[in-house]
Amino acid sequence: MTTEVRPRRRSRRARQTREVWRAIATGLSAGFLGLIVLLAAIVIVIPKVAGATPMTVLTSSMEPTLPPGTLIVSKPVAPSKIHVGDVMTYQIKSGEPAVISHRVIEVRSRSDGTFTFITKGDNNDAADPEVVQQQVRGVLWYSVPLLGYVNSALTGEQRIIVVPIVAGLLFCYALYMVITGIIAAVRKRRAATPR
Template identity: 40%
Template sequence: MPGRLVGGLVTLLVLAAVAVAVAVAVVPAVTGSRALTVLSGSMVPTLPVGSLVVSRPVDPGSVVVGDVASFVDRDPASGETRTVTHRVVEVAPGPVFTTRGDANAAPDPHPVTAENLLGRLWYHLPWVGGAAGFLRTGPGLVVGGGAVLLLIGLVLLVPKRGGRPGGGTGGARG
């Protein structure tokens, strides 16, 4: 019985890891979407810090007030850019968007033009962005690779359902 419990748990962990990997890497790559990590608390509680957000490209004319959008914010004075995911609070002709983080009292200082729009929030995975970012580093690759090898080892070591430890068939002894 403990073997079945461990086997079921390992299977569940493997399936969860595959599902997260698909959501983090495969879906964005196949759909042309962008996977981004939430770095600040400006969208709390909607998007906790460390969440992975996936924003899908959309026609700028389809973005409406209330949508959560990802965009490139360009500081006109310094020319520096950063990627931001905030809620659209106003749409002007052009279209030009005024955005604001859900936790922020004031709108963002720079309007977002259609050319700076990266996409509309498609889905997010709370706290997965931090892990995904870590897995892109050297130590993260080692830890991630080790975890995959550990799961494979567990799958190979856990007895199959219906089988008996030691490879016996359950036949009569003679």
């Protein structure tokens, strides 16, 4: 009898160990999937729905608040809604695509009803040249440290290819986890039923 009991205990222990590892793997997989979905929402979905633009901080001019590699999302606002202290994104030269994001240190109202702004990087000694309202692209809505590196690595064309591939792989992996869970449950039920 002792020789029969020990193998059963070992097989039960081995089964329990496998179940624990499977539960850990499932939990980690679900957490990873949740993280990917959250990042996709932060970088792609939320800005697109809100009409905002995700950008990456490339220089140290806004340190320590916005160090290089930070993802910033700039949301369009009316020039009259921009206040001292806001981090404003604006075209370096009017009509050109290159932009910069610096803190507004002064707002000037002109007699014709338009506004101009004086900005300065938090880490810079001198203020920037005056910015006219036609250059303004928006103000900082939210930022996420280090996520800008991912944003910079994936250009528009790459995102169109990479996002569906990653989503497809995650879906396949989730399907695999569901199927293996069902198979394990069926095996466990069969093992528990007396013959």
